[in-house]
Amino acid sequence: MPGHNTNRYTILSDTALFVLREYFRKYLSSASCRPEDWLFPGQNKKEHIHVKTIKNTLIKLRNRLQLDQNISAHTLRHCFATHALEDGIDPVFIQQMLGHKHLQTTLCYLHMTSKSLMGIKSPLDTCYGSTK
Template sequence: MKRTNQFPVIPSKEEVLALINETTNIKHKAFFVLIYGSGLRVSEVARLKIGDICSKTMRIRVERAKHNTNRYTILSDMALQVLREYFKSEFSDTTYTLNDWLFRGRNPNEHIHVKTIKNTMINVRNRLKLDSRISAHTLRHCFSTHSLESGVDPVHIQQMLGHKRLQTTLTYLHMTSKSLMGVKSPLDTEGHRS
């Protein structure tokens, strides 16, 4: 039986920024800015090591991602500020190496559990009374959709997301706000107004 693909909910950029700004726990805010600001999967955020973040090149290295691939994606200025604040609160009193987990689990030798990040989003979403279909992964969808709306080349988005096929990335075109893409209805074009 063929499965019908449902479009994910895509909050506006303003709604995503409001969600991030309403997140007061610096660790939780760091999760969200990395997913939305860099297009990372939840599992990729969980497995980040301190050395994967490079403020000099403003890139994030993603190793052993889906399909056993490695890639780089962008590091946003806002994410870097949040990460510096998080790092200060989490690591200033401890010794660490670049090979240590950025987000440690209960056992410091293990990374944070993916479910913890997902549950964090559910808690924030419920507290802010947002659409119940919004999940941590929604922020990755928003990264793609909002990047397309900003005119970023789909090939660049494909590389940052780690999609094997460009077609996968292009599915986000269906979710863009056509008005932001500069598409006008024939009713609104010159010469057709009465």
């Protein structure tokens, strides 16, 4: 199964860290937590929440909010990668975060958007300078 048990790395944004700290304060701070405890435990408290639980929660939320039926956990992954590309992140870094073995997979996965194209200067401007 391709990609099975592939380690993936990502960044932890300041916003996500804030939300995680609030979650911890609300649900875990009064409990006696140990370093080996999971932040998001599964039904078995010695294991982390299962990936299918996250996917199913997203599907339930999508349906309750009557969002497009094509929205899935994979959509979030795609949006993260697309926004990273638009923000000028090197595709090689995005490849590493997505766990792709080949850069071409990442480049096919990420579509070019008008926002990312807006920052491209014409070779005419870069060679001769802008007339503005």
